[in-house]
Amino acid sequence: MAERVVKLPDVGEGIAEAELVEWHVKVGDAVREDAVLGAVMTDKATVEIPSPAKGRVLWLAGNVGDLLAIGSDFVRLEVDGTSEPATEAAKLESSAASASAKKSDHDASTPRVPASEPSHVSRSQPSAASLQHTGQRSLAAPAVRLRAREAGLDLRQLRGTGPAGRITHDDLDAHLARGHTGTTATPYQAQTAVTDIKIVGLRRKIAEKMALASSRIPHITYVEEVDVTTLEDLRAKVNGQKQPDKPKLTLLPFLMRAMVRAIAEQPHLNAHFDDEAGIVHQHAGIHIGIATQTPTGLVVPVVRHAEARDLWSCAAEVARLAEAARNASATRDELTGSTITITSLGALGGLATTPIINHPEVAIVGVNRVAIRPHWDGTAFVPRQMMNLSSSFDHRVIDGFDAAQFVQRIKLLLETPAMIFIEG
Amino acid sequence: MNELSCKLLIIGAGPGGYTCAIRAGQLGIDTIVVEAEKPGGTCLNVGCIPSKALIHAAGEYEAIARAAVGRNALGISTATPLLDFAKTVAWKDNIVRRLNSGVAGLLKRAGARHVTGRASFRDGKTIEVETQSGRQVIHAEMVVIATGSEPIALPLLPFGGRVISSTEALALTEIPAKLVVVGGGYIGLELGTAFAKMGAAVTVVEAAPRILPQYDGDLSEPVARRLTTLGITVLTGAKATALVADGSALALASSDEQTSLEADKILVTVGRRPVMSGFGLETLDLDRNGPFIRIDDRCRTSMRGVFAIGDITGEPMLAHRAMAQGEMVAEIVAGLRRAWDRVSIPAICFTDPEIVTVGLSPSEASEKGFDVKTDLFPFKANGRALTLERDDGFIRTVARADNHLLLGIQGVGAGIAELSATFSLALEMGARLEDVAMTIHAHPTQSEAFHETALKSLGHAIHI
Numbered sequence: 010m011a012e013r014v015v016k017l018p019d020v021g022e023g024i025a026e027a028e029l030v031e032w033h034v035k036v037g038d039a040v041r042e043d044a045v046l047g048a049v050m051t052d053k054a055t056v057e058i059p060s061p062a063k064g065r066v067l068w069l070a071g072n073v074g075d076l077l078a079i080g081s082d083f084v085r086l087e088v089d090g091t092s093e094p095a096t097e098a099a100k101l102e103s104s105a106a107s108a109s110a111k112k113s114d115h116d117a118s119t120p121r122v123p124a125s126e127p128s129h130v131s132r133s134q135p136s137a138a139s140l141q142h143t144g145q146r147s148l149a150a151p152a153v154r155l156r157a158r159e160a161g162l163d164l165r166q167l168r169g170t171g172p173a174g175r176i177t178h179d180d181l182d183a184h185l186a187r188g189h190t191g192t193t194a195t196p197y198q199a200q201t202a203v204t205d206i207k208i209v210g211l212r213r214k215i216a217e218k219m220a221l222a223s224s225r226i227p228h229i230t231y232v233e234e235v236d237v238t239t240l241e242d243l244r245a246k247v248n249g250q251k252q253p254d255k256p257k258l259t260l261l262p263f264l265m266r267a268m269v270r271a272i273a274e275q276p277h278l279n280a281h282f283d284d285e286a287g288i289v290h291q292h293a294g295i296h297i298g299i300a301t302q303t304p305t306g307l308v309v310p311v312v313r314h315a316e317a318r319d320l321w322s323c324a325a326e327v328a329r330l331a332e333a334a335r336n337a338s339a340t341r342d343e344l345t346g347s348t349i350t351i352t353s354l355g356a357l358g359g360l361a362t363t364p365i366i367n368h369p370e371v372a373i374v375g376v377n378r379v380a381i382r383p384h385w386d387g388t389a390f391v392p393r394q395m396m397n398l399s400s401s402f403d404h405r406v407i408d409g410f411d412a413a414q415f416v417q418r419i420k421l422l423l424e425t426p427a428m429i430f431i432e433g
Numbered sequence: 434m435n436e437l438s439c440k441l442l443i444i445g446a447g448p449g450g451y452t453c454a455i456r457a458g459q460l461g462i463d464t465i466v467v468e469a470e471k472p473g474g475t476c477l478n479v480g481c482i483p484s485k486a487l488i489h490a491a492g493e494y495e496a497i498a499r500a501a502v503g504r505n506a507l508g509i510s511t512a513t514p515l516l517d518f519a520k521t522v523a524w525k526d527n528i529v530r531r532l533n534s535g536v537a538g539l540l541k542r543a544g545a546r547h548v549t550g551r552a553s554f555r556d557g558k559t560i561e562v563e564t565q566s567g568r569q570v571i572h573a574e575m576v577v578i579a580t581g582s583e584p585i586a587l588p589l590l591p592f593g594g595r596v597i598s599s600t601e602a603l604a605l606t607e608i609p610a611k612l613v614v615v616g617g618g619y620i621g622l623e624l625g626t627a628f629a630k631m632g633a634a635v636t637v638v639e640a641a642p643r644i645l646p647q648y649d650g651d652l653s654e655p656v657a658r659r660l661t662t663l664g665i666t667v668l669t670g671a672k673a674t675a676l677v678a679d680g681s682a683l684a685l686a687s688s689d690e691q692t693s694l695e696a697d698k699i700l701v702t703v704g705r706r707p708v709m710s711g712f713g714l715e716t717l718d719l720d721r722n723g724p725f726i727r728i729d730d731r732c733r734t735s736m737r738g739v740f741a742i743g744d745i746t747g748e749p750m751l752a753h754r755a756m757a758q759g760e761m762v763a764e765i766v767a768g769l770r771r772a773w774d775r776v777s778i779p780a781i782c783f784t785d786p787e788i789v790t791v792g793l794s795p796s797e798a799s800e801k802g803f804d805v806k807t808d809l810f811p812f813k814a815n816g817r818a819l820t821l822e823r824d825d826g827f828i829r830t831v832a833r834a835d836n837h838l839l840l841g842i843q844g845v846g847a848g849i850a851e852l853s854a855t856f857s858l859a860l861e862m863g864a865r866l867e868d869v870a871m872t873i874h875a876h877p878t879q880s881e882a883f884h885e886t887a888l889k890s891l892g893h894a895i896h897i
Contacts, residue, residue, distance in 0.1 A: 158771065
């Protein structure tokens with residue numbers, strides 16, 4: 010018996026490593042020649058690695074999810090007879106590489122050979138055939154070429170004014186001053202300049218969080234139309250008769266109360282999903298994050314225990330936190346710990362949005378602008394105050410049916426606001 | 434096992450590798466360069482530098498020897514000179530040693546780490562190095578392959594015993610009485626000429642109809658004449674087949690006869706090939722370009738993060754090409770925008786007289802579809818060449834007929850290697866014949882021939 014090493018082949022995309030996504034065998038298994046040992050994934054394709062020989066698995070390279078370097082040991086097999094591991098590995102590599110090349114779009118990573126490189130083998134006599142004054146090549150001194158390259162400019166866009174059409178520093182200066190506009194006079198000037206802005210501070214945090222949420226959470230977004238005419242009438246009346254010490258009611262406190270009622274029926278929407286542990290933490294306390302635009306970027310202050318607050322308390326807390334967020338006095342506690350979030354672009358309008366879930370929550374409710382739209386009441390079009398709700402859910406743990414049910418429940422409560430306040 | 438990691442790992446500290454490492458170090462990149470031998474590669478250790486040292490020593494000796502036998506027009510005579518070849522070799526070795534430590538010092542000053550040992554790829558971004566103190570594993574984000582090239586042996590004349598490569602020729606401790614050089618390319622002629630000047634009876638065996646087949650006949654002709662003057666026998670159209678039975682001679686086959694040549698040493702210089710094995714390259718399965726590693730205009734191979742530079746990437750196998758590639762790759766790794774856009778790679782043949790070529794030859798320019806003006810100016814009409822007793826050779830320009838843009842410049846003449854710089858500069862700057870004609874060339878110098886060539890091509894040469 011002998012040991013044969015199966016190496017991870019170059020899967021043909023010019024990469025240095027690939028992610029192990031699946032083992033088809035385990036240590037001790039007997040495998041046939043060409044049986045699939047496992048699969049690795051690259052940016053573009055999943056590639057199955059076949060066994061080069063019949064044998065028994067002695068060792069596997071790692072666990073699913075590990076990144077393995079191309080050319081590293083993949084599987085060790087116990088095989089009959091004496092082995093020629095290098096030959097087998099090389100044979101396997103070439104077959105796997107050619108198989109994967111068919112699957113992947115290879116063009117972008119295929120290098121091109123410089124024209125100055127002769128393709129034939131020859132003696133080491135120096136070649137003189139390296140000049141490239143062809144029609145495609147621009148004539149310019151090395152310093153001009155370097156400046157152009159650093160400016161991201163293709164010199165073929167320029168017409169040189171120097172002898173034999175040579176592009177001078179002055180030609181380059183003039184071109185750059187025009188903003189890379191090419192050589193023809195036109196009012197529409199192509200702009201190719203790139204300004205690099207480093208993402209730092211809060212923006213970086215937002216970027217990281219959004220990327221995390223968007224990349225980790227498969228979103229399902231559900232948009233529904235809500236008739237808020239009755240609610241707006243009620244809101245106007247309450248605001249008209251409110252005590253001076255009470256805050257002005259916006260639509261938000263009503264929505265929060267409606268969400269509290271809906272969550273009572275679907276508590277699994279008020280939760281955090283720890284996907285690494287595979288656990289959903291369902292919270293009894295409803296802590297509603299309110300996505301708030303501030304001069305420095307988006308922050309999410311949290312109205313804690315919305316289930317224990319009445320309409321006025323919700324309104325007061327939203328107003329207090331919004332002010333704290335805008336003047337940057339919100340504490341860390343006030344900016345963390347939400348279990349579900351509301352996002353609103355408010356007066357900016359828009360028919361619908363695709364809210365990104367506030368990771369690790371599982372649901373977010375987005376409010377779109379209220380507008381008067383014609384509504385068919387069965388006999389005629391009547392003007393109604395309409396608003397869209399755009400809500401996203403973590404589709405890993407929330408099914409579309411549950412999502413729809415949740416939004417429909419909120420719709421019912423907002424369209425018949427008295428029901429928000431009916432107990433039981 | 435000891436493990437290191439770095440951003441940039443360079444395999445090979447030849448001209449390409451060490452230049453890449455120094456530039457990377459200057460740019461603040463955490464760099465390790467791995468080399469089994471002394472730094473400097475073929476060029477410094479067994480190529481350019483030691484061969485030029487020997488060529489210089491041979492030239493000096495030959496001039497004095499000529500004076501001793503009365504063949505001296507300058508009125509100089511001397512007693513019979515003696516060549517202490519051991520001392521010559523020691524002097525040559527000292528130059529190499531000084532440059533070795535110089536490169537090591539430059540690497541250190543640039544902050545690049547240098548690991549001595551034989552590298553081998555474990556995978557695309559990990560190598561193992563066999564060092565004197567044990568096995569060292571190095572992980573890198575990016576890798577540069579700069580393993581260079583090695584002499585090609587003939588199947589029926591494997592290296593060993595009397596049959597030597599250029600490497601062994603440069604390490605000889607005594608002048609062979611009878612030296613046969615197989616291959617009439619630049620390496621064979623450079624070394625053959627040097628040994629002939631130092632007293633060896635040299636025969637050059639070339640299978641092609643003439644020596645230096647890579648150059649056009651105009652350029653090789655002055656060299657061929659000089660070989661005859663120096664007493665070197667040149668057999669063209671002759672093929673070395675094998676050693677004769679007792680190993681003392683080389684069997685030859687030409688078109689009509691079989692002969693043999695007695696030889697103390699047989700120097701085989703039929704070319705060089707890239708070093709592609711012995712360091713686990715086969716495990717990476719990189720795309721090839723014939724026998725070379727395929728690269729793009731940024732020296733990137735088919736594997737992300739793996740670059741290749743120098744002889745392993747193809748012709749021309751020249752140290753300064755590798756250096757330019759190494760510098761460029763370091764800058765690319767540092768995030769600078771760079772791509773290979775050089776107009777020309779100069780090439781010098783250090784024969785006697787020397788040959789310099791930059792850009793396109795007349796035939797290459799015509800093949801590319803250019804309508805060209807070609808003119809040459811002979812050193813016979815150059816004052817400085819006459820004062821140096823060397824009026825053989827010429828300078829030639831190849832320019833576009835329509836706008837006089839220089840496409841190529843060639844020259845053959847004693848000591849004109851240094852003119853390669855001005856030729857390269859002219860091409861790289863996009864000079865026209867008028868630019869050269871309007872530049873004052875100091876008198877008396879050999880470079881005036883360049884000026885005169887341009888004038889002649891424009892129809893108003895002064896000195897011819």
